[in-house]
Amino acid sequence: xxxxxxxxxxxxxxxxxxxxxxxxxxxxxxxxxxxxxxxxxxxxxxxxxxxxxxxxxxxxxxxxxxxxxxxxxxxxxxxxxxxxxxxxxxxxxxxxxxxxxxxxxxxxxxxxxxxxxxxxxxxxxxxxxxxxxxxxxxxxxxxxxxxxxxxxxxxxxxxx
Numbered sequence: 001x002x003x004x005x006x007x008x009x010x011x012x013x014x015x016x017x018x019x020x021x022x023x024x025x026x027x028x029x030x031x032x033x034x035x036x037x038x039x040x041x042x043x044x045x046x047x048x049x050x051x052x053x054x055x056x057x058x059x060x061x062x063x064x065x066x067x068x069x070x071x072x073x074x075x076x077x078x079x080x081x082x083x084x085x086x087x088x089x090x091x092x093x094x095x096x097x098x099x100x101x102x103x104x105x106x107x108x109x110x111x112x113x114x115x116x117x118x119x120x121x122x123x124x125x126x127x128x129x130x131x132x133x134x135x136x137x138x139x140x141x142x143x144x145x146x147x148x149x150x151x152x153x154x155x156x157x158x159x160x
Contacts (some may be wrong), residue, residue, distance in 0.1 A: 006112050006119040015119065017111055017128065025065040032061050053087055089150065096146040104129060104139035105147070 008014035020027050025048065026039055034050035048065070052058060058073060065071035094102060107129055112119020126136040 006110075007115075015110070015112060017120070019128075025071070028064045029061060032056070032064065034061060093147060093150045096150055097143055101139050101143040101146070104131075104136060105143040108136070108140060 003018035006015045029050050038049040040047045062071045108125050111125050113125050122133045126133045
């Protein structure tokens with residue numbers, strides 16, 4: 001529906017911010033817990049590479065991605081992670097964050113708010129979320145604190 005370039009690394013790479021409708025396959029995949037690794041759109045020939053949790057039903061996700069039937073699953077790769085997986089850390093953090101804090105933190109991150117120089121100002125990120133700059137900063141501080149608490153609680157060797 002809407003978009004802007006946040007950062008362009010070269011002629012083929014960069015980061016954009018887009019506003020998508022509910023029926024877009026990308027949104028459908030994310031709404032079902034997928035983490036998008038790669039998304040390529042070339043007219044009618046589009047490809048998504050997603051990461052799903054081990055307990056996610058791949059066919060169920062494929063069914064919602066295409067109006068004409070299940071989207072083809074071209075490959076599947078199972079990965080084994082460390083004892084404390086990235087997904088477990090994310091789940092712990094998600095348990096600590098409110099939905100709004102998680103949305104604000106992810107939006108700011110994807111808008112390159114935390115890079116130097118910034119890819120987006122606080123006002124641009126706040127506007128994209130429909131909130132004020134002070135509300136954005138309030139949510140960012142709270143979510144950053146919870147992120148740091150989750151990280152240091154998980155790795156604090158002095159607590160034994």
